[in-house]
Amino acid sequence: MTAETAQAEPTGPSRSDIDQTLRAILRDVLGLDQAQVDGFDGDTGLFGHLPELDSMAVAGLLTEMEDRLDIVIEDEDVDGEMLESYSGLLAFAEAKVIES
Amino acid sequence: MPDGHIGEEMVLSFDAKRAKRLLIVGPLFDEANKFRHQIAEIMRKLNSRGIDSFLPDLPGCNESLAPFDKQSLAHWRAGVAAAAANFRATDILAVRSGCWLVPEDGAGWLYAPAKPQQVLRSMLRARILSAKEAGREESSDALMEVARENGIDLAGWSLGPELVCEIEATEFAAPSGYRIVEQADVGGKPLWLRAENDHDPAQADAIVAMIAAEAPGA
Structure with a gap:
């Protein structure tokens, strides 16, 4: 399901907004330019794949997601799978936005 | 001092x-x-x-x-x-x-x-993530309960109980x-x-x- 999420055409503005917001946060956290984050696909590895993305940086990223997407992320939501790849993080963010 | x-x-x-x-x-x-x-x-x-x-x-x-x-x-x-x-x-x-x-x-x-609570939340989260990587489960609620009484080490900073309570209560x-x-x-x-x-x-x-x-x- 996560792979489909990343490859499917956006089905509505809100979903592509979430994608854009998430890319913008990663751009800010990782210090990349827009073209680089636009090149992220579902398989792009995050936590555990990028040495600079340590626990403090991930914590900052999650807090920024709460702020910009107006969601609340609970301790138990955070697991290796959601943080491991871009598709995992996007699927998580989309589910949270629907829930809120 | x-x-x-x-x-x-x-x-x-x-x-x-x-x-x-x-x-x-x-x-x-x-x-x-x-x-x-x-x-x-x-x-x-x-x-x-x-x-x-x-x-x-x-x-x-x-x-x-x-x-x-x-x-x-x-x-x-x-x-x-x-x-x-x-x-x-x-x-x-x-x-x-x-x-x-x-x-x-x-x-x-x-x-x-x-935002004070957000800063505290991020630091708690970083600690929980590090613990998880080391195979330990921690939760914000349990950590905060101890932190309000005894202080807590978060992301390399040793916060005293007074500081924890102030940050938690500050708008x-x-x-x-x-x-x-x-x-x-x-x-x-x-x-x-x-x-x-x-x-x-x-x-x-x-x-x-x-x-x-x-x-x-x-």
């Missing part, structure tokens, strides 16, 4: 006894390191625009010998007020969590003020003499989000231009 006295601390300064004298209050915790270079850059640029500036170490922070785990927001506020008087600051620039510490009767700029509101400066006013990417420390001369230029244009006597 832990007993409430304000001791001597180190200060980074450009002091040529000029009319405009800016006290800078940097962010706390992890963001203090992230902003150190950028603040030094801002100070150099202020100096070339004819503005004195002072960046004192808060007790327990940077080169300070005071114990970090005995610090509180109240004590840091007293330290900032004492520094403002000591350096005869005409204005204050506070950054992120430094904005919580400015004197009520002062004036100046509050750059991207951080930041800007005192009336200060102008809030958002990241959008400065442009570029917010440096506090960067996983690796960085600086940005264009952002420093934007902040300095604003201070030079708006400081009293300009």
